[in-house]
Amino acid sequence: MAEFLGINLFGLFGQLLVGLINGSFYALLSLGLAIIFGLLKIINFAQGAIYMLGAFLAYLALQYLGISYWAALIVVPLVVGLLGILMERFLIRPIANEDHLYSLLLTFGVALVLQGLFTHLFGSSGMSYPIPEAFSGGIKLPFMYLPNYRAWIVVASLVVCVGTWWMIEKTKLGAYLRAGTENPALMQAFGINVPLMVTLTFGFGVALAGFAGVMAAPVYSVSPDMGSNLLIVVFAIVVIGGMGSIGGAIITGLGMGIVEGLTKYFYPEASNTVIFLVMVIVLLIKPAGLFGKEA
Amino acid sequence: MKLMTKTLLSAAMAVALTSTAAHASLSDDKVKIGVLADMGGVYADICGKGCVTAVEMAVEDFGGTVLGKPIEIVSADDQNKPDVGSAIVRKWIENEQVDVITGLVASSVTGAVTQVTTDAKKIALIAASASNAFTTKQCSPYNAHWTYNVVALANGTVKPIVQSGKKKWFFITADYAFGHALEGIATKVIESEGGEVVGAVRAPLGTTDFSSYILQAQASGAEVVGLANAGADFVNSLKTAAEFGLTEMMDVAGLLVFTPNAQALDPAIAGGMLTTTGFYWDRDEESREWSARFKARHGAIPAMPHAGAYSATMHYLNAVKAAGTDESDAVMKIMKSTKPDDFFAKNATLRADGRMVHDMYLVKITKASERKSADDIFAIQSVIPGDQAFAPMLPECDFK
Numbered sequence: 061m062a063e064f065l066g067i068n069l070f071g072l073f074g075q076l077l078v079g080l081i082n083g084s085f086y087a088l089l090s091l092g093l094a095i096i097f098g099l100l101k102i103i104n105f106a107q108g109a110i111y112m113l114g115a116f117l118a119y120l121a122l123q124y125l126g127i128s129y130w131a132a133l134i135v136v137p138l139v140v141g142l143l144g145i146l147m148e149r150f151l152i153r154p155i156a157n158e159d160h161l162y163s164l165l166l167t168f169g170v171a172l173v174l175q176g177l178f179t180h181l182f183g184s185s186g187m188s189y190p191i192p193e194a195f196s197g198g199i200k201l202p203f204m205y206l207p208n209y210r211a212w213i214v215v216a217s218l219v220v221c222v223g224t225w226w227m228i229e230k231t232k233l234g235a236y237l238r239a240g241t242e243n244p245a246l247m248q249a250f251g252i253n254v255p256l257m258v259t260l261t262f263g264f265g266v267a268l269a270g271f272a273g274v275m276a277a278p279v280y281s282v283s284p285d286m287g288s289n290l291l292i293v294v295f296a297i298v299v300i301g302g303m304g305s306i307g308g309a310i311i312t313g314l315g316m317g318i319v320e321g322l323t324k325y326f327y328p329e330a331s332n333t334v335i336f337l338v339m340v341i342v343l344l345i346k347p348a349g350l351f352g353k354e355a
Numbered sequence: 356m357k358l359m360t361k362t363l364l365s366a367a368m369a370v371a372l373t374s375t376a377a378h379a380s381l382s383d384d385k386v387k388i389g390v391l392a393d394m395g396g397v398y399a400d401i402c403g404k405g406c407v408t409a410v411e412m413a414v415e416d417f418g419g420t421v422l423g424k425p426i427e428i429v430s431a432d433d434q435n436k437p438d439v440g441s442a443i444v445r446k447w448i449e450n451e452q453v454d455v456i457t458g459l460v461a462s463s464v465t466g467a468v469t470q471v472t473t474d475a476k477k478i479a480l481i482a483a484s485a486s487n488a489f490t491t492k493q494c495s496p497y498n499a500h501w502t503y504n505v506v507a508l509a510n511g512t513v514k515p516i517v518q519s520g521k522k523k524w525f526f527i528t529a530d531y532a533f534g535h536a537l538e539g540i541a542t543k544v545i546e547s548e549g550g551e552v553v554g555a556v557r558a559p560l561g562t563t564d565f566s567s568y569i570l571q572a573q574a575s576g577a578e579v580v581g582l583a584n585a586g587a588d589f590v591n592s593l594k595t596a597a598e599f600g601l602t603e604m605m606d607v608a609g610l611l612v613f614t615p616n617a618q619a620l621d622p623a624i625a626g627g628m629l630t631t632t633g634f635y636w637d638r639d640e641e642s643r644e645w646s647a648r649f650k651a652r653h654g655a656i657p658a659m660p661h662a663g664a665y666s667a668t669m670h671y672l673n674a675v676k677a678a679g680t681d682e683s684d685a686v687m688k689i690m691k692s693t694k695p696d697d698f699f700a701k702n703a704t705l706r707a708d709g710r711m712v713h714d715m716y717l718v719k720i721t722k723a724s725e726r727k728s729a730d731d732i733f734a735i736q737s738v739i740p741g742d743q744a745f746a747p748m749l750p751e752c753d754f755k
Contacts, residue, residue, distance in 0.1 A: 074574075078566045079567075081566070082564050082566070179396075179399060180395075183399065183655070184399040184400050184586075185400040185586070185587075185590075185613075185615035185616055185619045186587060188620055191598070198599075198600060204570060279594065280563055280564070280594070281591050283587055283619075285396075289561045289563055290563060324568065325567060325571065329557050329559070331558075331559060331562070332559040
């Protein structure tokens with residue numbers, strides 16, 4: 061086997077690829093949060109619970125309605141997005157003018173209720189969701205075995221991430237959105253329905269978490285607390301990437317996947333803290349985050 | 356004269372009272388059982404409300420009263436936090452006349468709680484914890500560790516695999532006390548059987564993605580990968596192992612698999628894997644009968660801690676009856692001198708150190724084609740006699 065400085069290169073390549081896979085998943089998860097947190101300035105602590113909800117809905121749809129994985133990829137984000145819209149309209153909007161802490165506490169409460177509800181209904185052990193037929197098996201690379209489904213995660217995440225980035229940064233709709241969150245009064249004077257736009261944007265951001273949940277169902281245990289572990293990491297990624305920067309969240313997500321992957325190889329005990337270490341360093345050097353604009 | 360009569364009367368009453376006390380003395384005229392468990396967190400399914408149900412069943416089967424006095428049950432959620440658990444138990448003992456504690460899931464909580472129970476001279480019937488500390492480093496005359504422990508898991512699962520010729524092991528270990536203890540004891544078993552541990556990774560508790568660790572296991576050149584973890588960590592690590600083709604290259608051994616965890620896995624992934632358990636519902640007529648009653652009330656088949664909680668409670672109540680008191684030393688003496696014998700406890704004895712030694716079972720997780728129902732999860736391969744499963748008693752823990 062190829063070695064360099066006592067490090068097994070094949071092993072290292074494998075870890076880099078796995079890091080990239082996880083990174084693209086992080087990018088997908090942080091995207092929704094970056095939109096809600098970065099553009100709407102709502103700290104949505106329910107995002108992790110909504111990711112869990114997405115995975116559970118995929119499971120329930122398959123189990124009780126016979127809805128396949130492919131259909132779930134479309135249907136579940138729509139259902140979850142709709143719930144997000146209701147949540148914005150009836151829970152978050154009434155306190156929109158209060159301090160950000162209020163929405164943080166409110167969404168945290170929603171997360172706890174959702175998690176508690178699913179624990180009550182389905183227990184804490186989790187459910188199993190099969191890998192779709194089309195993606196069973198894998199490709200034998202020289203340095204590792206790459207499961208087809210993981211390759212699909214990378215492709216689907218990148219497509220969704222780039223598509224969303226393009227929509228927000230390059231289209232007219234995106235321009236309205238950015239302007240609307242920057243100066244709502246002015247945009248409303250131009251005849252743009254800003255509250256509606258905020259609601260739809262929130263729904264879209266939440267739907268992305270639902271999509272990530274469906275993507276995760278075949279590979280991770282579908283259990284009520286699956287989202288709470290990930291949420292904090294994803295928040296850290298958004299902070300490192302820089303508030304309000306969609307591209308920053310995507311690139312940071314990929315980067316942090318690799319950093320975490322390498323940590324798992326060299327010093328696994330630190331793998332769940334390394335991202336926070338990076339966050340501390342970035343905030344000390346560049347308080348607005350890597351890609352954020354200085355306020 | 357009047358005063359004299361009064362004094363005589365009260366003396367007579369005092370004598371009368373003491374004599375009833377000698378017949379049957381129950382503190383506060385009742386026996387109160389406290390069930391402490393994780394009710395809504397990661398371990399809720401392996402004990403939780405099911406353990407409360409099991410204890411209720413034991414009390415009902417016992418007749419609802421002991422020595423003519425009522426048996427009461429209280430329960431609480433320890434949230435897997437040692438400080439929360441020990442505070443509840445302290446309150447139960449000091450203010451609510453609780454006589455005995457059972458449930459007891461996360462080993463960290465049990466460690467804190469047994470300090471409280473030992474100080475207060477109350478019995479702790481440990482139904483779900485894995486650590487072997489409660490009958491070694493933290494042994495106490497008031498501990499009764501019932502269902503299983505890490506030593507039995509390592510002996511039960513690891514030894515037959517090493518003896519079958521698979522001598523090179525790699526561990527994926529949960530990075531906290533339970534995982535370290537399990538890996539340490541399994542390593543000793545492997546080395547004593549002439550095998551070797553070629554590597555190990557310590558994965559933080561609650562790790563979602565195990566693919567890095569699976570790649571490291573694949574590259575290690577081991578023949579067997581031991582999963583020294585539990586719950587969601589176990590499910591996620593095994594799922595990833597199957598996905599990355601590890602299960603086709605090497606054997607995977609799950610060192611602690613509760614039935615709800617095995618049910619959470621696709622049989623295509625988990626089928627064929629060996630593990631050790633203290634109880635399986637489909638063992639014989641007796642276990643099936645109890646498990647059917649449990650399922651009718653709880654909605655799911657019992658995991659081993661549920662059966663253990665019932666068995667321990669029953670043995671405790673029988674001892675209270677035989678002792679004629681709920682005074683802990685007297686009850687414990689009888690618990691240790693009479694043999695537990697029910698649908699759970701086979702060839703069982705509660706040793707002087709508080710270890711309940713009983714038959715353990717080496718089981719195989721069934722494949723989809725072998726499953727007759729959704730509850731058909733394990734197939735018993737062999738019975739591991741208690742003295743081979745559990746470690747011998749330490750002299751310093753010999754509480755006669």
